[in-house]
Amino acid sequence: MTNSGKGQIGNIDLVKQLNGAVVYRLIDLEGPISRIQIAELSQLAPASVTKITRQLLERGLIKEVDQQASTGGRRAISIVSENRLFHTVAVRLGRRDATITLFDMSSKSLAEAVYSLPERSQDALEVSLLQAIAKFIDTYQRKIRELIAIAIILPGLVEPEKGIVKYMPHIKVDNWPLAERLETHFSVKSFVGHDIRSLALAEHYFGATRDCDDSILVRVHRGTGAGIITKGQVFLSSNGNVGEIGHIQIDPLGEKCHCGNFGCLETVAANAAIEQRVRTLLNQGYPSKLTLDECNIGAICRAANRGDPLAVEVIEHLGRYLGKAIAIAINMFNPQKIVLAGEITEATKVLIPAIQSCINTQALEEFRTGLPIVTTELNHQSAIGAFALVKRAMLNGVLLQQLLENQTS
Numbered sequence: 001m002t003n004s005g006k007g008q009i010g011n012i013d014l015v016k017q018l019n020g021a022v023v024y025r026l027i028d029l030e031g032p033i034s035r036i037q038i039a040e041l042s043q044l045a046p047a048s049v050t051k052i053t054r055q056l057l058e059r060g061l062i063k064e065v066d067q068q069a070s071t072g073g074r075r076a077i078s079i080v081s082e083n084r085l086f087h088t089v090a091v092r093l094g095r096r097d098a099t100i101t102l103f104d105m106s107s108k109s110l111a112e113a114v115y116s117l118p119e120r121s122q123d124a125l126e127v128s129l130l131q132a133i134a135k136f137i138d139t140y141q142r143k144i145r146e147l148i149a150i151a152i153i154l155p156g157l158v159e160p161e162k163g164i165v166k167y168m169p170h171i172k173v174d175n176w177p178l179a180e181r182l183e184t185h186f187s188v189k190s191f192v193g194h195d196i197r198s199l200a201l202a203e204h205y206f207g208a209t210r211d212c213d214d215s216i217l218v219r220v221h222r223g224t225g226a227g228i229i230t231k232g233q234v235f236l237s238s239n240g241n242v243g244e245i246g247h248i249q250i251d252p253l254g255e256k257c258h259c260g261n262f263g264c265l266e267t268v269a270a271n272a273a274i275e276q277r278v279r280t281l282l283n284q285g286y287p288s289k290l291t292l293d294e295c296n297i298g299a300i301c302r303a304a305n306r307g308d309p310l311a312v313e314v315i316e317h318l319g320r321y322l323g324k325a326i327a328i329a330i331n332m333f334n335p336q337k338i339v340l341a342g343e344i345t346e347a348t349k350v351l352i353p354a355i356q357s358c359i360n361t362q363a364l365e366e367f368r369t370g371l372p373i374v375t376t377e378l379n380h381q382s383a384i385g386a387f388a389l390v391k392r393a394m395l396n397g398v399l400l401q402q403l404l405e406n407q408t409s
């Protein structure tokens, strides 16, 4: 169940894993598809395709469906992936709670619950988190056919291969081997990832960037973070962490950031900073329908959409700074799409034009021409990033191979 042998994975095993992944991926993405088409597209020998599809069928991971006429006039049986028999427990660990969602393999959410987790030490948090997951599994047991993985996303720094948490913004952690703890406790393959990077991957599999291989997702919430997808993969350094767009300096004379520098983007682009700016302007007597009592991000966005001058000013001000940082990211990565996420996306009518006007003057013409700026399609599914980690492990063969070898897990 552990990864301990992974370093010495044999060539034959690796080939098996990769070939299995190629076949499964084609079926999952292109299905219904015939064995002949799989062989053509994968360039695997027809006998290999037959063997792999037999294993996948026996394991229940794919199923045969109605026949389709092949080009030669003969009829061939088509195959699709079987999504309903396999389940994932996906967790979004926040600063005070955990949102836990049960997904089937089609990314359909079957159940969701939020558990309060106020603990402020690694050990206490681990105990409570494991208890919350156990309780969730117990509560929704009858919906689960086969639990194939548990995945957690969280704010902070994660070593993605081993699922070790190196840093969290609100508690002190010491190389927290969270994936290993989950695997020991629940005897099921487990994954841990960074929340925004994982959300960018989810957007690529199930959301706004399904149709492109290179994209940047920017989310504003407590701060600003980015997830960069290049060639269909999450862009990471060997240190694991990239995309700290929130700490690009956008104003040398700006506020002090919690990172120690001054004028970072997230001193402006964070829900609390946006709300504070509205409060300050209201106190200075700027006319607005907003009141000091009703000064939350949702109300501000709705007011901006209605044309409230103060709310519009605040969102445009935010858009100009966000746009500046996004233009830098465009010049660096030349993406095919920019995705915005977070509560601010409710104010798209005002926000996107403000961002766009910065991009038009600060990003290379060749990079910005025809570049769509869109909003997330996954706004209300906070744990879907965790499910994306499991989906990836199926598509790249890591989890798929384990399922094939372990019939009774």
Ligand SMILES: [Zn+2]
Pocket: 246, 247, 257, 258, 259, 260, 261, 264
């Ligand atoms: Zn900073």
